[in-house]
Amino acid sequence: MTQNPVCxxxxxxxxxxxGGCRVLVDGLWxxxxxxxxxxxxxxLREIAPSKDLRRWFNHDVSRWEEFRSRYEDELGQPERxxxxxxxxxxxxxxxxxxxxxxxxxxxxxxxxxxxxxxR
Numbered sequence: 001m002t003q004n005p006v007c008x009x010x011x012x013x014x015x016x017x018x019g020g021c022r023v024l025v026d027g028l029w030x031x032x033x034x035x036x037x038x039x040x041x042x043x044l045r046e047i048a049p050s051k052d053l054r055r056w057f058n059h060d061v062s063r064w065e066e067f068r069s070r071y072e073d074e075l076g077q078p079e080r081x082x083x084x085x086x087x088x089x090x091x092x093x094x095x096x097x098x099x100x101x102x103x104x105x106x107x108x109x110x111x112x113x114x115x116x117x118x119r
Contacts, residue, residue, distance in 0.1 A: 004095040006114050011099040015039045020095030023087065025110050027054065030101035040099070042090075047083035049109050050074055064107045071112050087117060 007019060011030050015022065021041045027048030029035075049057070049071050057067040074080055090096060096117075102108035 004091050004093070006091065006117050007095065007097045008105070008110050008114055009097050009099055010103075010105065011038065011101055016097060018095065019097035021090050022097045022099055023090070024099045025113055026099075026101050027051070028101075033101075044083050044086065046079050047075075047087070047113065059102060059104055059107065061104070061107050067107075068112050071109060072116065075113075075116060084113075084116070087113070091117065 004020065007016065009016065009019070011024060011026075011033055022039055024030075024038070024040055024043045024045075025047050027045045029043075048054070049067075053067065053070055053074060056070075057063050075084060087096065098110040098113055100108050100110040102110075
């Protein structure tokens with residue numbers, strides 16, 4: 001079975017025309033974005049990294065590989081497994097755009113999630 005694509009996008013960017021289902025995967029609501037104008041289909045905050053892991057990483061690229069490993073471990077927790085299954089189910093019928101607020105487009109939790117979904 002062919003899987004629908006998963007795209008990544010900052011929530012602050014203009015929505016893609018073919019973005020499919022737009023899912024915010026951050027635990028905190030992004031500053032300066034109104035819920036009415038966000039264009040979100042789903043806010044899946046339970047899939048976000050734990051507060052402790054997010055604070056430890058603090059967008060320090062030197063900690064990226066360790067963050068990635070720890071976050072993948074967290075994705076094995078039951079509540080995050082349920083959220084991951086929800087994304088997999090959505091992907092069967094829609095393309096997905098995983099939205100995040102981080103400025104760094106290459107080192108954030110959405111990048112890890114996309115890799116996990118694409119395996």
